[in-house]
Structure formats: structure tokens, C-alpha cells
Amino acid sequence: MAKADKKQATQKPAGTGVQDIATQLGLKPGQSIDLLKALHILTREGKLNQDSRRKLKQVYHLYQFIEPLLNELSKDGHAVTLADHGAGKSYLGFILYDLYFKALGQGKIYGIETRAPLVEASQKLAADLAFDRMEFLNMSVAESTHVDFMPSQFDVVTALHACDTATDDAIAFGLEKKAKAMVLVPCCQAEVAACLRQTKAMSLSRTPLAELWRHPIHTREMGSQITNVLRCLYLEACGYQVTVTELVGWEHSMKNELIVARYTGQKKRNSAQRLRQLLAEFGLASLEGVRYPHFPKEELAA
Template identity: 75%
Template sequence: MKTPKSKPLATPALPPEIDPAQSVELLKELHILTRDGKLNQDSRRKLKQVYHLFQFIEKLLGELPASAQGLTLADHGAGKSYLGFIVYDLFFKALGAGHIYGIETRPELVAKSQELAARLGFERMSFLNLSVAESTQSDLLPARIDVVTALHACDTATDDAIAFGLQKNARAMVLVPCCQAEVAACLRQNKALNGTKTPLAELWRHPLHTREIGSQLTNVLRCLYLEAWGYQVTVTELVGWEHSMKNELIIAKYTGHKKRAAAERLASLLAEFGLGSLLTTRFQLPQDSVAA
């Protein structure tokens, strides 16, 4: 009597949320997938955000002209580099050219990302232990970066990413702002003075409203600033509000057409809200963009 041969174990089916082109090994190393290929609720939420953001980035990258050196992308506040690794895996890996730079201040996360990239053979990825502001002056990055991303870069780190993009002549920027506190602090500081100048000060009289108005105003100013410097700006949701309250996605594509009207509106808004000092620091406009 013949002993029946045992059937090979079937490969477990991946969750339907996983892109079929995605490296399963990468997702396991990023702890998005468990070792047996499962998704928990937190990983499902995180993956949905990153995949949704990738769709926007992929479209932007596809619209850019090709070159022998390939495209470059700088990811600011990279953290564990979920975004950078997935963009590389789904877009850059097959191109044979181009480079992704992950910029992060925590050295232990930089070291882990460097080790993972080496292990997976992601040769055209670099991870730099720098702040966003430091990266603007660093010679470890090329003179030009095609796409700048900043996913949940906290408070003024988003503004630093914009400054970096302007200096590097970025063709596109993809920004998900987070914890916008600087403008709210300025509103709070000037609250008594503004209350006597404009009834608009009622919008930020209460502390909760100060925080909310400060956050909203910050992103409005950023959009006008980008338009003033020659970018076409789109604002949309990253994912549904049930997944994240930090939900605003700003996409800026360079057109070269600097909008004088945007610069004038930005300057007027800063004056109206008692924030004129930010014109000399955070929101320096192109020369001759605002009428005297």
C-alpha cells in the first residue's frame, strides 16, 4: 500500500488591501504585515494613508520628464520611512534610475532604515540624520530635487520643507501638515491688541478657537505662499476623517507663473491678523510681488 504524498502547503492569501506589486517582505519588515501575512487595524489604517498618498505621488512622478539620472524625491520627517520605502518599491525599483532621500532627526530610525534598504537591495535610497532646516544647507543632497514630500511634518517643519523645495527648485511638493502651533502662538500673544483693532479677533478669543483658527490660517498662508512662488496648488483630504484628524493634503506643482495677487492676499491676511512680522521670517515673498 502506497503512502499518500503530502500536498504542499498553500501560500496564504494576502489581505485585499495589499497592492499585488508590493514586496511582502518589505511590508513585514515595516511591521505593516505580521509574519503570517495578516493586517491589524492600526496597520490597515496606516497602509491606507500611505497608499492613498502614493497615488498622488505616482501621478506627479509620471508627469515629470525623464532624464538619464532619473527622478529624485526627498521625504522630510521620514520617521520609519514607510512612505519612502513604498514609493521606491512600487515606482523607483523598476526604473533602474532615480533616488529617494529620507531625512529624519532620530539617528536610531535612520540607522534602521539604512540597514533595511541594504538588506532588501534598495540601492538608490539614502537616509540622512538631519533636520529639515539643516538639509537645506547639506552637501549630501543634490542641487535639485524633483519632488518633496512631508507626511505629518510637525508645526514649522512643514514650512522648512517648503523652503527646502523652493531652494531645490522642486517641480512638485506633497505636504500633509501637522500640529500647526506657530501662528496660533502669535495670535495668542497679540490677542489683547488685535481685540481692539478688528472684530475678527472674536474668531480666536477662546483658546480652543485660537488653536483651530491658527491651524486653518497656517495652511491658507502656505497655499498663498506657494502660489506666490509659482506653484499651482490643490488642497484635498488625505483619507476620511474617521482615520485621522490630521487630514489636509496640499499638492503643489511648479508652473513658473508667480502670482502677484496671491502675494498681495498673503500680505493682507498677515496684516489683518496681526502677523506682519512673519513676512520677514516664515513667508518671505518674491521681490516686487507686493505693491508698496
């Protein structure tokens, strides 16, 4: 065999190297390696460090829950709108666009983030990649609910590790915008824990259950648990079917609770009653009007 022919026979087909990298890293079909490099999930050499591996695993696992919702909502040619709250560096938004919206040819993603440098970086990256149907807004979740240039309705609302009450604001946004689905991964939560601390002495004298949050570390954990239980009851009371599960294994993230809510229109009166009872039991009545603006008024009445 001639040298040229031998060399040609041993050469890999064009694109095989990229495919090898994608296979080795466990990337989803169609995933742009250039995008992952731009997001600094991959190094320039196509390597994945342990921290980036955790981030990518979380986003991919979340994508598995979001993709069926997008498939259902995009039937009959509907252009899906998605709001990603507390977007940060917009890992979730960019990967959703790359894997789903880009091929769909329609629909739009809005990334909401309070840190201006992250918004500017995301805007630049979207322009560089020609991801034309992505828009990034420098504002809080609460502010985005009331601006007049946003669509009056959204199909999907996501919030990946939106801190403290930002998840509640994302729920309020979804309710205001009549979202068909919400996918939420709450992060640090302080509001309910603060209320528990304020009423701890009174609660200890009233019920032995207050021992569950007497110690500071238990106050924090109970506050987090109660917060998410109240959120689920609120969503059910407002007409959503709610599923609660783990996002990924606990070794990857301690903030691991995933709440998926799909609108059915069936408002559960029992959930509304239970929510109100829990607010009273834990001394959280002050949160009624603040956190549950869409709660049926008759249920909030004394």
C-alpha cells in the same frame, strides 16, 4: 486516483498563499509582503491591525497622488530625485521605492529625519532589502537645505505629518531646490497660534473677527487653518499650481489636509498680495522674513 496524484491536485500553486494575503489585505500589485513585515505594518503571520491599516491606507492614498507626478517626471528617461522630509520610520519612502523606483531602475529617494535611531534602522533595512538608491540623513529639514553633498535640484518633495514648522522648512527646501512638485500633509502647527495669542487683546479691540480665535481651542484651530492658507498662497506666489484636498477620511486621521503643488512658473501676483494682506490682518507681520524667504521683495516692502 492515486494518493500522490490526489494530493498534488489539491495543492495550491506556488505563490498562491502570498497572493491570497495580498488580495485580502488590499495591497497594491507588486507590493512586497516582506517589506511590510519589516516595517511592522504586517505581523509575522501576515495580519494587519487597525492602527497599521490606517497607516497603510494613508500611505497608499498619498501614493495615488505621487505616482502620476513620478510618471510625468520620469519621461524621456529622467532619473527622478525625491526628498521625504520628517521621514520617521520611512513608511512612505520604502513603499514608494518598492512600488515605483525599484522597477524603474533609476532615481533616488532621500529620507530626512532628526531621530538618529530611526535613521539607523532605515539605513539597515534599505541595505537588507538591497534598496541601493535610498539614502537616509540624520538632520533637520532646515539643515538639509544647505548641506553641500545634497543634489542642487530635486524633482519631488514630500512631507507626511511633518510637525509644526517642519512643513514650512520642507516648502523652503522645495523652493531652494527648484522642485517640480511638492506633496505635503501638515501636522500639528503652533507658530501662528502663538502669534495670535500674543496679539489677541489688540485684535479684539480692533475687529470682531478676533472672536474667531478668542477661546484657546479656537486659537489653535484658527492657527492651523491660517497656516495652511498662507502656505498655499506662498506656493502660488512662487509659481506653483496648488490643489488642497483630504488625504483620507477623518475617521482615520484628524491631520488630514493634503496640499499638492506643481510648478508651472506662473507666479500669481494676486496670491502674493492676499498673503501680505492676511499677514497684516492677523498681526503676523513678524513671520514675513522668517517664513517667506522666496517671497518677491517688492511685495514685502511696506
